[in-house]
Amino acid sequence: MKICRTRHGGRLAILAALLTALLGAQHRAEAATKACRIDGIPNELQCGSVQRPLDPARADGPQVEIHYLVVPAMARNKQPDPVVMLAGGPGQSAIGIAPMVMARLARLNNRRDLVFIDQRGTGKSAPLECADESRLPLSQVADEAASLRRVDACREQLKKLPYGDLRFFSTTIAMQDFDAVRAALGAERWNLxxxxxxxxxxxxxxRQFPQRVRRTVIDGVAPPDLVLPESLSTDVQAALDAEFKACEGEPACAKRYPQLRQQWEQVLASLPRSVSVRHPVTNEPATFTLTRTTLLRAIRGPLYVPAMTSMLPAAIQSAARGNFDFLGGLGGSMASNKATRLAMGMHFSVICAEDAPRLGKGGEAPARDMGRIDAELYERVCRDWPRADVPAAFYQVPPAQSPVLLLSGGADPVTPPRHAERIAKALGAKTQHIVVPQAGHGVMGLGCMNEVLYRFIDARTDDTALPQEAGCAARIPRPPAFQPIVRTEVQP
Structure with missing residues (x-):
């Protein structure tokens, strides 16, 4: 009897210890957050923050506060592994885009918490924001020298902030912040x-925390070794050329815009020139000198979204006839969206540290129309921008230890499939690369892709997580060329 009591007592002690550990983890997660609400999401959320050293080597030095948002799982018997959203840019606020992406993550949110972390330098986490230029007069936007002076002024203002040492806003350091958030939430692993x-x-x-990752989805792959200022011009050129070719192959488009390429070349050859357009944000009339560089940068925005790309033929034809309103409106279509606006100080801190030192080493030749306009811009900005020390291992992609789903849009003008293809090879056997031929920048928001994401992350085992079938998205057609409505006078 004595031995029996000891055995039962041992079991009870083990159960008590496990219960204490579980309650402790739950208490840590609850203590890390407090109830909050944000615009665009109707239900009550949880907000929190963690204190992190600005310089990881100086724990007693200046601190930054990393803010995060948790959208609690709807079901009570939720899964222990949350889903964390990593925002784009660099410079985008994850909390800021949360209302925009909730619809595509709604099913995942049924049994998993969703976590949105403002990466250091963005949103509420030690923001490195330059002045909003969306309402600047177009004459100032088009003035390259004036734009560079504004960047220089922003850099000097940011350096005066308590956390203004711009050398400590690299991706490597930021991901250490993210893992601190994971620990604060009490999650052993999570899904990226x-x-x-x-x-x-x-x-x-x-790369840094493989044991903390359960599943990973990467959409529009921008690898660590991508020299963005060089590849950007190449990929935008390819997307523009693909639109010209598609128009030539579409009977209705070819009939309405039979000289589209020539009209584009005609517009470029006419620059610089004085144009009169309406401001894309304020709608105020403006006259300014349009330069080739300004036009080439403006053409990039519409190429991100196929529905907007379909309007380019009409806009180019209109510009060739002397009316730049359509082209100007398309080019500025993203300027007024506050949720997707970038913290440019953080943007330059990342690109200047991770990409700029490798300019000229990526093997990208100057694009036919785009030339080196992006490389030249970043060369000038990064010349005086403080740079983080980037470890050599940052540029290496080791084999994945957990399943990874890579997504690419075939019409993406900035992260086309060619970048994801080589990263899929580096990641190895636990990967699948899905290409949606007619998609632009970002595939997750398309039709049935939210179901594909759900099946991938919800799969009980790694063996059943891949492969995923995404034929529903692959069959999405290219939008036909936009046909402007022609008004005709009705005779009485």
Whole structure:
């Protein structure tokens, strides 16, 4: 009887210890957050923050506060592994885009918490924001020298902040912040979803903390070794050329815009020239000198979204006839969206540290129209921008220890499939690369892709997580060329 009591007592002690550990983890998660609400999400949420050293080597030095948002799982018997969204840019606020992405993550949210972390330098986490230029007069926007002076002024203002040492806003350090948030929430592992620059961040988190990752989705892959200022011009050129070719192959488009390429070349050859357009944000009339560089940068925005790309033929034809309103409106279509606006100080801190030192070493030739306009811009900005020390291992992508789903849009003008293809090879056997031929920058928001993401992350075992079938998205057609409505006078 004595031995029996001791055996039962041991079992009770073990159960008590396990219960204490579970309650302790739950208490840590609850203590890390407090109830909050944000615009665009109707239900009550949880907000929290963690204190982190600005310089990881100086724990007693200046601190930054990393803010995060938790959208609690709807079901009571939730899964222990949350889903964390890594925002794009670099420079985008994850909390800021939360209302925009909730619809595509709604099913995952049924049994998993969703976590949105403002990466250091963005949103509420030690923001490095330059002045909002969306309402600047177009004459100032088009003035390259004036734009560079504003960047220089912003850099000097940011350096005066308590956390203004711009050398400590690299992706590597930021992912250490993310792991501190994971620990504060009491999650042993979590699932990563990264879009655009968020894919680079996800790959870096996975490199540093592979044991903390259960599943990873990277959409619009921007690898750590991508020299963005060079590849950007190449990929934008390819997307523009693909639109010209598609128009030539579409009977209705070819009939309405039979000289589209020639009209584009005609517009470029006419620059610089004085144009009169309406401001895309304020709608105020403006006259300014349009330069080739300004037009080439403006053409990039519409190429991100196929529905907007379909309007380019009409806009180019209109510009060739002397009316730049349509082209100007398309080019400025993203300027007024506060949720997707970038913290440019953080943007330059990342690109100047991780990409700029490798300019000229990526093997990218100057694009036919785009030339080196992006490389030249970053060369000038990064010349005086403080740079983080980037470890050599940052540029290496080790084999994945957990399943990774890579997504690419075939019409993406900034992160096309060619970048994801080589990263899929580096990640190895636990990967699948899905290409949606007619998609632009970002695939997760398309039709049935939220179901694909759900099946991948919800799969009980790694063996059943991949492969995923995404034929529903692959069959999405290219939007036909936009046909302007022609008004005709009705005779009485």
């Amino acid at each position: 979803i990264g879009g655009s620059y968020g894919t680079r961040a996800a790959l870096e988190y996975q």
